[in-house]
Amino acid sequence: MEGIGTNFIPDRSRPGLTMTAIGAIDLQGAGGNWPTVGGRSRGGRRVHRQREKRKGKRVGLRIGTLNVGTMTGKGRELADMMERRKVDILCVQETRWKGSKARSIGAGFKLFYYGVDSKRNGVGVVLKEEFVRNVLEVKRVSDRVMSLKLEIEGVMLNVVSGYAPQVGCELEEKERFWSELDEVMESIPTGERVVIGADFNGHVGEGNTGDEEVMGKFGVKERNLEGQMVVDFAKRMDMDVVNTYFQKREEHRVTYMSGGRSTQVDYILCRRGNLKEISECKVVVGESVARQHRMVVSRMTLMVCKTKRSKIKIEKKTKWWKLKKEECCEE
Numbered sequence: 386m387e388g389i390g391t392n393f394i395p396d397r398s399r400p401g402l403t404m405t406a407i408g409a410i411d412l413q414g415a416g417g418n419w420p421t422v423g424g425r426s427r428g429g430r431r432v433h434r435q436r437e438k439r440k441g442k443r444v445g446l447r448i449g450t451l452n453v454g455t456m457t458g459k460g461r462e463l464a465d466m467m468e469r470r471k472v473d474i475l476c477v478q479e480t481r482w483k484g485s486k487a488r489s490i491g492a493g494f495k496l497f498y499y500g501v502d503s504k505r506n507g508v509g510v511v512l513k514e515e516f517v518r519n520v521l522e523v524k525r526v527s528d529r530v531m532s533l534k535l536e537i538e539g540v541m542l543n544v545v546s547g548y549a550p551q552v553g554c555e556l557e558e559k560e561r562f563w564s565e566l567d568e569v570m571e572s573i574p575t576g577e578r579v580v581i582g583a584d585f586n587g588h589v590g591e592g593n594t595g596d597e598e599v600m601g602k603f604g605v606k607e608r609n610l611e612g613q614m615v616v617d618f619a620k621r622m623d624m625d626v627v628n629t630y631f632q633k634r635e636e637h638r639v640t641y642m643s644g645g646r647s648t649q650v651d652y653i654l655c656r657r658g659n660l661k662e663i664s665e666c667k668v669v670v671g672e673s674v675a676r677q678h679r680m681v682v683s684r685m686t687l688m689v690c691k692t693k694r695s696k697i698k699i700e701k702k703t704k705w706w707k708l709k710k711e712e713c714c715e716e
Contacts, residue, residue, distance in 0.1 A: 387491065387544070387706075388570060389548060392499055395589070404408050404538045405538070412493060412501070412508060413415075419511050420511060425632055429553075430446040434665060435554070435573070436450060440517075442538060443686040443687070443688060443689070444537055444538050444540070444686070444688065444689055445682075445685070445686050445687075446470045446473050446537075446683065446685055446686075447470075447471055447474075447682055447683070447684055447685075447686045448472075448473065448474045448475075448476075448479075448544070448580050448582065448653065448685055449467075449470075449472045449475045449476070449653075449661075449680050449681055449682040449683070450476040450478075450546070450582025450583060450584070450651055450652070450653055450676060450681050451475060451477055451478070451651070451674070451675055451679075451680040451681070452478045452479050452548070452584040452651060452674050452677075452678040453477050453478070453480060453651075453674060453678075454481075454675050454676055454678070455462075455479065455480065455481040455675070456477070456480040456481065456482050456498070456509070457481065457482070457486060458495070458584065459489060459674060460490035460496070461490060461491040461492070462490035462674050462716060463475075463494075463511065463674055464490045464493075464494040465491075465492055465616075466491045466509075466519070466672055466680075467492070467494055467495075467511065467513070467608070468493070469683065470672075470680070471515075471606050471669065472612060472680075472682060473512075473513045473516060474510065474511070474513070474544055474580075474658070475510070475511040475582070476508075476509075476510055476544065476545070476546035476581075476582025476583065477498075477508065477509045477510070477546065477585070478507075478546065478547070478548035478583065478584040478642065479505075479506055479507060479510060479548060479560065479564045480498050480500055480507035480508065480716060481502075481503055481504060481505065481507050481559060482498055482502065482503065482507055482509075483500050483502060483503045483507075483646065484498070484499075484500065485498075485499045485525050486498065487523075490511065493513060493514040493515075494511050494512065494514065495511070495512050495514065495517050496509050496510070496511045497509055497510050497511075497520075497523055497531075497533060498510075498531075499514070499525035499527075499528060499531050500528045501527075501528045502528065503561070506528040506529055506548060507528050507548075508528065508530065508531050508546040508547065509526055509531070509546060510531070510533050510544055510550050512533075512535075512545050513530075514679055516537070518536055519535045520533055520534070520535055521534045521535065521536055521541075522534040524569065525575075526565050526568070526569060526615075527562075528548075528650075528685070529547065529548045529549070529565065530546070530547050530562065530564050530565045530566055530569060531545070531546055531549075532546070532569050532573075533571070534577075537687060537689075538687070538689040538702060539689060540578065540684065540687050540689055541574075541576075541577035541578065541589070542577070542578045542579075542580070542687070543573050543577055543578065543579045543580070543581070544580055545566070545570075545580070545581040545582070545583070546570055546583065547581060547582075547584070547585070548560075548568055548583065548584050549562050549563075549583065549584065549585045549586045549587065549611065549614075550562055550586065551586050552586060552609070552611060552617055558613075563618060566618065567582075567618075567621070567622075567635065570622045578639030578655070578656065578659050578662075578687070579624075579654075579655065579656050579659075580655050580683075580685070581624070581652075581653065581654040581655070582651075582652075582653050582681070583610075583652060583654070584609065584650055584651050585614075585615045585651070585652055586647055586650050587609060587610070587611025587612035587614060587615050587650060588604070588605065588606060588607065588608055588609050588611070588612040588613055588649060588650065589602045589604045589608055589612040589615055589616055589649070589652070589685060590605070590606060590607045590609075590612055591603070591604045591605060591606060591610030591628055592604070593629065596616055596620075598620070598627060598657070599619040599620055599657075600616065600619065600622065600625065600627040600629040600630070601615060601630035601631070602627040602629065602632075603629050603630065603631060603632050603633065603638060604626075604628070604629045604638070604649060604700055605635070605638050605639060605647075606646055606648060606651035612674075615644075615652065616657050619654060619668040623656060623657045623658075624654045624655060624656055624657060625654065625655055625656075625657050625660045626651065626652055626653075626654055627652070627653040627654060627655055627660070627663055627666045628640075628652050628653060628666055628667070628681060630660070631665065631666050633667050633668075635647075636670055637667045637668045637669070637670065638667075638668060639668060640677070640679050640681055641677055641678055641679070642677060642679070644675045649679050650678075651678060651681050652678070653681055653683050655685075660684050662685050662687065662688065663683050663685050663686075664684050664685075664686060665683060665684040665685065666682070666683035666684070667681070667682075668680070668681050669680065669681075669682055669684075671691065689709055
């Protein structure tokens with residue numbers, strides 16, 4: 386700007402105002418103590434940290450979902466991917482492992498899984514080692530639905546892994562899956578957080594006209610019957626389809642690619658009241674663990690409120706020696 390030399394210092398605390406180097410020295414004064422400008426002071430950061438402490442602790446989590454196709458021969462590869470992508474909790478589908486167990490897959494990760502047939506279906510949840518001791522309950526409902534309950538810094542978090550029947554399956558099998566998922570949700574208290582990671586084998590579609598309360602605008606292509614079942618479930622259980630709320634390039638929204646066809650079938654859902662705790666959700670590209678599916682990852686921040694310590698009541702000590710005085714003895 387004309388008339389202002391090289392000693393110009395912008396005052397960023399008050400937009401529209403400027404300050405010269407000479408004016409800055411005058412404000413600082415001989416003692417070197419800066420006055421408060423625009424309501425801020427040098428102690429602002431400390432005050433901010435103190436306020437954050439009073440509010441409570443923040444716990445950041447990265448939660449994802451992935452249809453792995455099969456877990457056979459992929460355990461270590463999956464663990465390495467989670468470590469590289471900094472994923473703490475991962476719902477997996479189509480594991481094709483028979484049994485009801487928990488198994489370490491390496492790199493500090495443990496898989497809780499359930500399956501009844503080694504050739505089809507099967508679901509599981511992979512946890513980072515530091516969260517394994519936080520597991521309170523494991524519900525293995527069927528080879529298409531299972532859930533884990535964790536306590537993280539006093540917050541109850543339920544993680545549900547689901548694998549819906551494919552488009553060509555019978556209607557009875559599809560209804561059974563949604564009935565099982567409904568039962569799991571109804572068994573979880575309303576005050577607890579829930580995150581569902583699932584391959585729903587349906588397309589919720591792009592746009593949200595008429596369904597604004599359960600999804601955003603950023604789906605993929607057109608909705609089909611199976612996608613409508615996902616939307617109806619979200620409405621029944623007061624949940625949100627998290628993927629659709631974040632505007633991304635199409636490659637970061639597409640979760641399934643096969644034979645030149647690309648679409649969105651894998652989703653993360655959470656309770657409507659907890660959507661504000663999720664700051665990011667996108668599809669991870671460039672990984673080769675699953676042949677056709679891509680991993681969806683969301684970043685969630687749990688607000689942990691500090692509980693006030695109850696004051697211990699101390700009984701007053703009886704001063705028996707005062708009874709020697711006549712006045713006290715009469716009382």
